[in-house]
Amino acid sequence: MSQPREIAAGATYLITRRVLRRHLLFRPDAAITQLLIYALAVSTRRHGIEVHALCAMSSHLHVIVTDTQGVLPRFLQFFHRIVALGTKVLRQWEGPVWDHEATSVVRLLTRAAVVEKIAYVLANPVAAGLVRHAREWPGAKVDVGELGHGVLRAVRPTVYLDPENPQWPEEVALPLALPPAVERDSAESFRRDVAAELERQEAQAHAEMQRQGLHVLGAERASKISPYERATSFESLRDRNPTFAVGREQDSAWRIAAATVRAFRASYRAALERWRAGVRSAVFPAGTWWMRTFHGACVTDAVLTT
Structure with a gap:
């Protein structure tokens, strides 16, 4: 039996969900990027969710959101269902899209945690050895300069969604909100802090790549790999799935x-x-x-x- 989880209106979360057996179904091409941004925009508008950061890796998806109305499970159910069904049609995929493991939902309780986790999300392609800098990743993502004031846009995908159904508009816009832990007048300071943390994590990833004698794959090759292949890098099974995060050196919190x-x-x-x-x-x-x-x-x- 899973542990009970508090669902609180106004809480900010890092949400991660993985593709079945680490298949690369979310390979960063234009069609999957369109589907992911469109589905996220429609789902967040429907459930009153604010989006702060996003990075779609080939085998998993990271989103940082604030649940303004305390309906996170409803949002996840709707969003993940639309993504899965659209992906099945787009990739001509039989069977489930999402891994059987539960969605990882980590509540971010401090400004420090928000800064660190947003940088972590953006740095994911670098840590995976796919690109040298986060801004080079060609998939659905948010750049540091867009935090709190950027807008992601997408038109309705031609797969799965009925153009005659009014719940699927022809075009959508997804505004990127500032997290509640960040005061509006300190938005620039917040973006600088995320940029500094992102630079630290990128440098850490570069050092690890050099230590292992590995080379960066590159955005072009990452975009052309078969979506039916699977990630082969080591990943521990059934690792810890934390409930909350407070940031480094926040012992009291x-x-x-x-x-x-x-x-x-x-x-x-x-x-x-x-x-x-x-x-x-x-x-x-x-x-x-x-x-x-x-x-x-x-x-x-x-x-x-x-």
Whole structure:
């Protein structure tokens, strides 16, 4: 049984989902880029999600968002379904698109965590040895200069989506919002911090490539590789899937966050035990989503603190 997760309106998350068995179905060509941006734009508008950063790798997808209405599971269900169905048609792919592992959802609790994780997302193609600098990646992505004020645009893909259905507009625009942890008057400072962290992570990736004697594949070759091939680089199986991030050297924030997660889970399990015993008046902690949405369980308005 998976751990219960608090779904809070206004929370910012790093979301990662992988393609089945690391197939390269999201190879960065124009068609898949169009599909991903279009699906993300329609899905976020439908569910009140703000997008801060994006990088679509050939075998997985990273998005950093803020869930303004506390409906993250609904958004993920809709977005991942549209991407999967469109990809199946586009790539003429039989069977599932997404890996069987659960979507990674990491809540970003501090400004430092937001800066580090956005840089991590943008640096992914560099860390994978595909390009030398993040700006060279040809797939769906956000550049540092676009953070908080850029707009991604796409026209409706010709595959899968019905042009007669009004929920699929002919063109979409996806504005890139500033994360809530960043004050509007400090947007430039925020972009400089992300750029500095991105430069640090790129340098780290370059040093690791040199240590291993590896060479950068290049954007052109990455765009032409078969989408039916699989990534061959080493990747540990069933690695840790964190619930939250606070950034480096944030020990106090980490302890508070960990205690809050433990308190939420303990309260949730206590309420669930009462519910299973037939006590329908059991009150679940604030942030309980599944039990409230599908079973009408009572949820307190008070947020757990430690």
